[in-house]
Amino acid sequence: MVSIKDISIKCGVSIATVSKALNNHSDIAEATKENIKKVAKEMGYFPNSYARALKTNRSYNLGVLFVDDTQSGLTHDYFSHVLDSFKVEAERSGYDITFISKHTGHKNMSYYEHSKYRGVDGVVIACIDFSDPGVEELIQGELPVVTIDHIYNSRTSIISDNVKGMKDLITYVYEMGHRKIAYIHGADSSVTRNRVGSFYKTLGELGIEVPDEYVISGIYHDPDSTAKLTKELLKLKERPTCIIFPDDFSCIGGINAIKEHGLRIPEDISIVGYDGILLSQVLDPKLTTLQQDTKSLGRCAAQKLIALIENPKASIIERVVIEGKVLPGKTVKKLN
Known part of the structure; x- marks a missing residue:
């Protein structure tokens, strides 16, 4: 050598x-x-990266903690794009990334222990149960941490503007003439609470009362549970004219349930997604959805984490909000 x-x-x-x-x-x-x-x-x-680490007391390695409810990993369309953007920005700044877990070979470790074992300089946390004690341990530790789509008072967070995103979606659907709007939302989280709150608030401001049976708790990124819940909405005596699904991928289950019911989209019932993944734009008809800015989310998370690592004395706890935009597809019918 x-x-x-x-x-x-x-x-x-x-x-x-x-x-x-x-x-x-x-x-x-x-x-x-x-x-x-x-x-x-x-x-x-x-x-030699090891020699550089000895000299700078940094490994130039960033940890990524990412575990979603459906165990979809990097096949998760939305977060895979966020993490890809994070990776590109990290590499541009001279950093590698390592995925953090509780299992390394035959060893069981906490997230914090694995982070220390791998010697990462900092960790980004996305799409995980933030009430998990293991996550709490990591966040309360001394490593720099940035969270995506979850707010901790003691840590910098990068979040999508879910309140404005839902408001913009509802406003679009309302302007298309719909008043009977149902919402199948994801599992409880700060993202879900913001979206559901904005759903009720926006419709309330528009003078629309939402029946309890129009709002159902589902699971993100899970077409099977979404299909089942869609069938429940379709059985209602006063069924909605438009259904908002938890995310674009879950929409597949809803679409299948609607077709099984002998209904057409959007002629008989309208649907809306959330995320704006590629799949939503190649469906027929093209899905109306809220596109989240995954590139900005990932890039900003990497920039903020690296800044915390390289200039800790100038650290400021920030809450960065990234806006999305409505993609008007062909799945919302214009009502008179």
Whole structure:
């Protein structure tokens, strides 16, 4: 393995000069710097991350804690895009990522223990049961932490504007003439509470009273449970003219239930999704949905976490809100 010492001998300069050149220091001549880099490349030199960690007391490794209710992992359309954006920004800043879990080989560890075991510099937490004691332990620890779509008073959080997102969706559906609007929402979480609260608040401001049977608790990213709950809504004597589903992926179950009932979308009943994943735009008819800005969510989470790591003395607890936008598809009928 080629070392800095080998390069210094080849170039006839000190080890310190080689180190400065490879780290782009400004106190050596550009010609010298370029020559050293050229020789290093020709000799097949690659920086040693372990050596860098010893020198900087950082691993340049970010932990990612991500476990959703349906155990979908990286097949989760929405969060996979958030995490991809996080990864791109982390790598651009010179960081790798490691997934945090409670299991490493045959060892069982807490999330905090695994984070320390892997030596990560900080952790981003997304799509998990935030009431889990293991999550609480991690958040209360000394590692820098940023949360996505959940607010902790002591930690920086990056959240989608679920209140405005739901308001914009309801307003669109209302302007299309609908007054009987049902909502199958996801499992209890801060995201769900904000969306449900905004659902009731917006309709209340529009002068619409929502029957209790129009709002049903379901599961995010679960077409099977959504299909079952859709069938319950379709059996109502005063069935809704529009159903809002927990997310775009869950919509598949709702669509199948509607078709099994012999109804057409949107001629007989309208539907709306949430997230704006690619699937929503290739369905026929194209799904009306709220597109969340996954690129901004992931990028911002990485930037804030790296800032906490690299400049801890200037740390400020922030709550960054990222807005989405309505994608008007073809699944909401215009009523007279």
